[in-house]
Amino acid sequence: MDQSPYDVIIIGAGASGLIAAYELSLTGRKVAVLEAxxxxxxxxxxxxxxxxxxxxESGAEFIHGNLNLTKTLLKQAGISFSEVKGELWQKKSGKLSRQEDFIEDYNDLEKKFKQLKNDLPVSAFVEKYLTDDKYEELRFTLKNYVEGYYAAELSKASTYALCEELNTSDEEQYRIDGGYSQLMCYLAQQSEEHGCIFYYSHVAEQINWGENKTEVVTQSGTFYAAKLLITVPLGVLQQDKIQFNPGIPEKINAIKELGFGPVIKVILEFREAFWKSKEYTRNQDLSKLSFLFSRQEIPTWWTSFPQxxxxxTGWIAGPRAAEMKNSTKNEILLKSLKSLQLIFDxxxxxxxxxxxEWDVFNWAIDEFNLGGYAYEVVNGPYFRKIVKEPVYNSIYFAGEALFDGPEIGTVEAALVSGRDTAHTIIASF
Ligand SMILES: Cc1cc2nc3c(=O)[nH]c(=O)nc-3n(C[C@H](O)[C@H](O)[C@H](O)COP(=O)(O)OP(=O)(O)OC[C@H]3O[C@@H](n4cnc5c(N)ncnc54)[C@H](O)[C@@H]3O)c2cc1C
Incomplete structure (x- = not known):
């Protein structure tokens, strides 16, 4: 089934594609979204x-701070959100104890950051500035933070970006009452009301293009548009799952330089919240537990407190997730139970x-993601600039990975990137 031309086709109905669909359809343009x-x-x-x-939430769960666009859209949509409260705990030296912050010893780290003259991969920073024995604990925490929170490889992650994120990030985090998907439904509904058409189960396989004309080939037909906005995850592009004709090697090479780390999320529902009972925590009061950090195979856990x-919820990211990504769901469940067994004795x-009840959400092998989310690499801004430059006013890229700033990899990043690129497209007509 071949289609008459659209003004803009958007590939991908994630946060970035949906806000772009909303912004573009508001201007009266003929817009279609192709979603795999x-x-x-x-x-x-x-x-x-x-x-x-x-x-x-099988994917995004938190609003990491007082993020402008996410909060504005939630208010506009009438969707409420609640602050994440509670206590951080850790299992260290065989004992459960309170943890004051995600990175304790931050003062030591800050002094070392101040000595930096150029950006370095975090592994090189650690080798240069944190070799002393007294930093053993800090080295461990930093590795866990960068690999676990950014889903990053230490040998690629930018120390400048880490420093900026630690200095600027808000303490507050929020969850959306009833779930994040409500915001996505709101954007899709608003776009549809303004004439945007959504094609689900349509996998873009090939893109043929020339100046101000593009063709998207899917197994269900070919779609034509003056302009194309590609919002698929980096993993899909890094693994050449979409072919371009003519090729765009400069963009694809730059895309392959960007950081995209794998993540796996495990959700376990128990009959009782055993961690709230002192009987199972060696008399410690974990009734306000939010995050729990450990040295187990599945190292990070959190509750839904204050809900x-x-x-x-168990969390595996970065190199650990890369190692575990081909395990079956059952194997990951066993590793999860084993980790909890050792954490709680x-x-x-x-x-x-x-x-x-339980489930494992392995985004690292999900065929339409092939990873987790983006993290900042050394020289990331340079490579992103190459990717963001439109191809002959025809092909544009957006998504969480193309955001400049500490929120890279988040829903806010995806929304800002999608909105801003939609505005660039609107101005180009
Ligand atoms: C487990 C997990 C937990 C996370 N937790 C948080 C969190 O707590 N807070 C936070 O802010 N962020 C979090 N993130 C990151 C956040 O989810 C993403 O940054 C954001 O949702 C990405 O939006 P996007 O539009 O850029 O990409 P996506 O949401 O991935 O949208 C891209 C779309 O393209 C589609 N697609 C792929 N290939 C094709 C193709 N060939 N043809 C057509 N369509 C295709 C995909 O199916 C997808 O719908 C998390 C991510 C994961 C995986």
């Missing part, structure tokens, strides 16, 4: 199908009997 999955939202996907007793639920049988 049978659903919208991309890496935002709230599971609210009664499998779990409350809606759970009352019996769910624990419990019998594995107790955990198994207490487990009510």
């Amino acid at each position: 999955r049978a659903r919208l939202g991309g890496r935002i996907h709230t599971i609210a199908n009664k499998k779990f007793s409350v809606p759970v 009352d639920s019996t769910i624990l 419990l019998e594995i049988r107790f955990l198994e009997q207490n487990l009510k």
Whole structure:
């Protein structure tokens, strides 16, 4: 089925593609969105199908700070959000104890950051500035933070970006009441009301293009437009899942230089929130537990506190996720239970009997993601600039990975990048 030409075709109905669809359709342009999955939202996907007793986020879950565009859109859509509160805990030297911050010893780190003259990969920074034995704990925490939070490889992650993020990030974090997907549905609905057409289960396989004309080839037909906005994840482009004719080697080479780390999320719902009972925590009061850090195979866990639920979420990112990505869901479940057994000193049988529902969301092998999210690399701004430059006013790129600033890799980054690129396209007509 071949289609009559659109003004703009957007590939990908994630946060970036949806806000672009909204902005472009508001101007009266003829817009279509081609989405590979049978659903919208991309890496935002709230599971609210009664499998779990409350809606759970298989992808993005937090608003990391007082982020302008996300909060403005939520207010516009009438969707409420709540602050994430609670305590950080760690399992260290065989004991559960409170942790004051995501990176303790930050003062030491800050002094070292001040000595930096050029950006370096974090691994080189550690080798140069944190070799002393007294920094052993700091080296460990930093590695866990960069690999776990940024999903990054230490040998590629930018120290300047780490320093900026640690200096500027807000303490506050929020969750969207009822789930992030509501915001995606709002944007799609608003776009549809302004004439935008969505084609689901349409995988873009090849793009043929010339100046001000593009063709997108899918198995369900070819689509034509004056301009094309590509918002698919970096993983898809880095692994050449979309062919360009003529080729755009300068862009693809720059895309391959950007950082995109894998993530796997494990959601376990128990019959009772055993961590709230001192009986299972060696008399420690974990009733306000939010995040829990450990040295286990699945190192990071969090609760839904202050929301009352019996769910624990496990998090594997960066090199650990790369190692684990080909494990089956059952294998990852076993590793999860084993990690919790060692963290809480419990019998594995107790955990198994207490487990009510579970799932593993392996974004690293998801065919329309092939990773997790972007992180900043040394020289990232240079490579992003190459990718963001439109190809002959025909092909444009947007998405969380193309945002300049500490929020790279987040929903806010995807929204800002999608909105700004839509404005560039509008101005180019
Ligand atoms: C497990 C996980 C947890 C996260 N947690 C947070 C968090 O707490 N807070 C936060 O701010 N961010 C978080 N993020 C990051 C956040 O989800 C992303 O940055 C953001 O949602 C990306 O939006 P996007 O539009 O750039 O890309 P996507 O949402 O990935 O949208 C791209 C779309 O393109 C589609 N696509 C791919 N290939 C094709 C093709 N060939 N043809 C057509 N369509 C295609 C995909 O299906 C997808 O729908 C998390 C991400 C993951 C994976």
